[in-house]
Each structure stands twice: as structure tokens, then as C-alpha cells.
Amino acid sequence: MAFTPLLRYAVARHAVPPGTARRTGCAACGTPISLSRPWPALGPRARCGGCAARVGAPPATVELAIAAAVVVLLLARPPAGELVAAAWWLAFAVPLIFVDFAVHRLPDRLTLPAAAGTWLLLGLAALAGAGATPWLRATAAALGLALFFATTTLLLGARGFGIGDAKLALGAGALLGWYGWTLPLLGLLLALTLSGLVALGLLVTRRAAWSSHLPFGPYLVLGTLGALLLVW
Incomplete structure (x- = not known):
């Protein structure tokens, strides 16, 4: 690409x-x-x-990730406005996956433009004919999902999710909330399940200890995509 x-x-x-x-x-x-x-x-x-x-x-990993994202979007074929918003978010989410795996951080210079652009593009889709209701719901879902992650950080500190996860969740929540109130919960459940399975596998193979802190950003991206595929 x-x-x-x-x-x-x-x-x-x-x-x-x-x-x-x-x-x-x-x-x-x-x-x-x-x-x-x-x-x-x-x-x-x-x-x-x-x-x-x-x-x-x-x-070749970035190239393969982008190719996979493009194939998913082309096969799913969501409406044009939602396609552009999802493509924008993925353009930032892909590098964020690699950064989070490498150094366990989700920098503002990637998470915030991802969230802002997704929100604005969904707003354009609302103006183009989808109406205000899905956009307002997307806005509320984005804030709600981000607040969930931020609250775990405030209450649990290092044992909770990071503030970077909360900022990544803004864009994810907007995309999922556009389609209804249950989809953000489903995306979160998929992300938690994936991360839990990976953590269990690492424990069983003794490649990680109970105290290990795994990056959650990649699983949030995959959980978001998995949930979106159910409605596209």
C-alpha cells in the first residue's frame, strides 16, 4: 500500500x-x-x-495488517460514511497496535486524532442522511466507554487500564455506538475475552507471570472490528 x-x-x-x-x-x-x-x-x-x-x-507486519483491514472493509461493505469513518480510525489503530505491543503505551498524537476524526466523519454521515440519532448515540457511547477505562485507572492504578486505552476507546466507542447501545458492550466483551485467553495461554506456557501487565490496545481494536463485522 x-x-x-x-x-x-x-x-x-x-x-x-x-x-x-x-x-x-x-x-x-x-x-x-x-x-x-x-x-x-x-x-x-x-x-x-x-x-x-x-x-x-x-x-512486513504493518503491510499485512493494513491489507487485512482493507480486505475486511471491502468484504463488509458498510455504507460510505461509516466506511470512511472506520478507515480513518483503522489508519491510526494499526500503528497503535504495534506501539502498544512494543512499549505498552498509546500516544496522544495517535489516539486523539483517531477519535476526533472518527467523530467528525460520523457527524458528516449524520448530515448526509443518517440523522442525528445515531451520531448522538455514538457520542454518548464514546464518552461512556472512555469513562469506563479511565475509572479503572483512577480506582486501580497500575492494575487497571491505562489512560491511553480510554483515549483509544473514544474512537472505538463512537464506531460501535453508531449501531446501537449493545454493540459497545459486545466489543468490550470480545476485547476482554481475547486478552484473557492470550493471558491464560501465556501463563500455561510459562511465558508470563501473574504479575505481568499485557497491553490492551490491540485487543480493543480486534474486539471493535469483531463487533462491527456482526452489523456490517
Whole structure:
């Protein structure tokens, strides 16, 4: 896909520990990361042009994720307005998956544009003929789902979900709430089930301890997609 270098760029820039400045170049040799010129690490090989060290997401993974998202959207064929809103959200959700897996964080520079753009595009769909009711419901669902995640953080601290999850939930909740009140709950249930199964598998195979904290963002994205597929 022509825009996958941009998504790889987002992963490479933001996959840094919390409190650390965004990455500007290869950690091994300092070769700058730039979209203004060809840079091998922004391609499927994900290798620095200066020293061949790996930079950003693993080779071909971003490309495969984008291809899978495009296939899902093309096969599901939701109405045009909802298709554009979902595509916008996924364009940010895909790099967020890789960043969250790598460093357990969901940066504002990706979550907030994802939520704002999704909300505005659904608003345009409402103006184009869908009406105000689904858009108002989407707005309420977005705020409600985000509040749920934020509340767990306030009450449970590190044992709860992160504030980044709450910000990612704004866009997810808007997409799901557009179709009804039950779909946000279903998306959340799917996400919790997926994360629970993965955590159980890691415990059984002794690849993680009970105290391990798994990133939840990827499962929220998958749960959202799974729920949407039931109504498209």
C-alpha cells in the first residue's frame, strides 16, 4: 500500500518508552528517520539504510495488517460514511497496535486524532442522511466507554487500564455506538475475552507471570472490528 511507509513512520517514531522523546533516527547508527526521502526502514524490510539494524515494526507486519483491514472493509461493505469513518480510525489503530505491543503505551498524537476524526466523519454521515440519532448515540457511547477505562485507572492504578486505552476507546466507542447501545458492550466483551485467553495461554506456557501487565490496545481494536463485522 502506498501509505504504509507513513504508518511505519508513526510506529518507528512513537514506539519509545513513556517519558522519552519521539525517535528521530536509528538507535544503532543515528541515520535519520524521514518521509522526505526514501528510507529503507519505512519499507517492508524495516532495516536501517545505514547499518541494516531493524527499526520499528517487524518486517512486513504493518503491510499485512493494513491489507487485512482493507480486505475486511471491502468484504463488509458498510455504507460510505461509516466506511470512511472506520478507515480513518483503522489508519491510526494499526500503528497503535504495534506501539502498544512494543512499549505498552498509546500516544496522544495517535489516539486523539483517531477519535476526533472518527467523530467528525460520523457527524458528516449524520448530515448526509443518517440523522442525528445515531451520531448522538455514538457520542454518548464514546464518552461512556472512555469513562469506563479511565475509572479503572483512577480506582486501580497500575492494575487497571491505562489512560491511553480510554483515549483509544473514544474512537472505538463512537464506531460501535453508531449501531446501537449493545454493540459497545459486545466489543468490550470480545476485547476482554481475547486478552484473557492470550493471558491464560501465556501463563500455561510459562511465558508470563501473574504479575505481568499485557497491553490492551490491540485487543480493543480486534474486539471493535469483531463487533462491527456482526452489523456490517
